[in-house]
């Protein structure tokens with residue numbers, strides 16, 4: 382029944398403040414045990430794990446310099462992501478929303494995976510040769526895990542590099558730069574930039590024969606539900622993992638807060654790698670503090686117990 386609960390949740394219904402308010406309430410003094418930062422103890426469990434789920438969030442991308450357009454100073458022109466990443470904003474002004482996404486796609490040409498992405502990808506490849514599995518469940522839409530070499534990835538918020546047709550529903554990968562001729566040179570983030578106000582016919586259009594419908598970014602916008610097929614796969618991974626890492630996001634805020642409790646409930650160790658201090662609860666066994674590009678590589682490096 383967890384799946385039904387998860388499926389009914391929307392991003393709008395799951396604001397960080399809601400989750401904090403709900404989850405910070407300690408249920409008993411036992412729940413306030415401090416998580417361990419004993420790397421050797423983590424490594425011991427890691428060396429025996431057969432099925433590792435790695436949830437990643439904005440912090441991993443931030444260490445590659447990817448802007449999130451959220452929080453203090455996080456603006457594109459006069460707006461933040463929550464103003465533009467909505468179906469309403471797209472309906473009202475598709476040209477402006479496409480300028481925003483075009484800018485974000487172009488920015489990614491100048492960014493690269495960092496040591497955290499690379500450590501996860503290297504770990505997946507190495508463990509797969511030992512018959513062990515690593516699955517990345519990410520809220521990031523920048524495809525840096527893919528570029529780092531990860532294969533087994535569930536992108537719960539979609540991708541900047543996928544489009545969906547508003548007319549026929551076709552979803553497709555799209556790495557064109559610019560995505561269409563009219564957007565070339567558009568999308569400047571400066572607050573004084575005027576909207577390009579492109580006619581809707583000049584925005585990205587579907588290439589299916591006879592369709593030509595308006596394309597939108599295939600990302601999950603605020604107020605939209607997560608894709609149920611992907612959630613089913615997430616569910617399967619979480620139900621079968623024997624170690625869960627939460628990287629670059631807190632286990633007590635969305636989206637990890639949505640998934641971590643069911644893992645912890647099965648008694649599976651959860652390890653958090655994060656810049657922020659979080660309320661210590663039994664939800665996780667380990668907490669490693671600091672930039673995940675620094676903390677993750679030694680945690681996921683080859684263990685002496687691994688065969689060659």
Ligand SMILES: [Zn+2]
Nearest residue numbers: 546549587592
């Ligand atoms: Zn179409």
